[in-house]
Amino acid sequence: MADILPFRRPSAAQKHRGNTLCRQGHHKWQVDQRQVFDVKQGRLVTRYRCSRCGATRNRAE
Numbered sequence: 001m002a003d004i005l006p007f008r009r010p011s012a013a014q015k016h017r018g019n020t021l022c023r024q025g026h027h028k029w030q031v032d033q034r035q036v037f038d039v040k041q042g043r044l045v046t047r048y049r050c051s052r053c054g055a056t057r058n059r060a061e
């Protein structure tokens, strides 16, 4: 067990493939052309999708 180091310090870019910014909340939002109707809000919302990590979020127009 002595040869397993707890802190390997891998390259962040290598480990997350550029998702470091995403992890810090700086997603690369791109507008998803498909607008979705939010029933709760009763209005159309624009869907955003992060081109890096694939996260999605909706924003009311």
Ligand SMILES: [Zn+2]
Pocket (backbone or CB within 6 Å): 022, 026, 027, 028, 050, 051, 052, 053, 054, 055
């Ligand atoms: Zn992202």
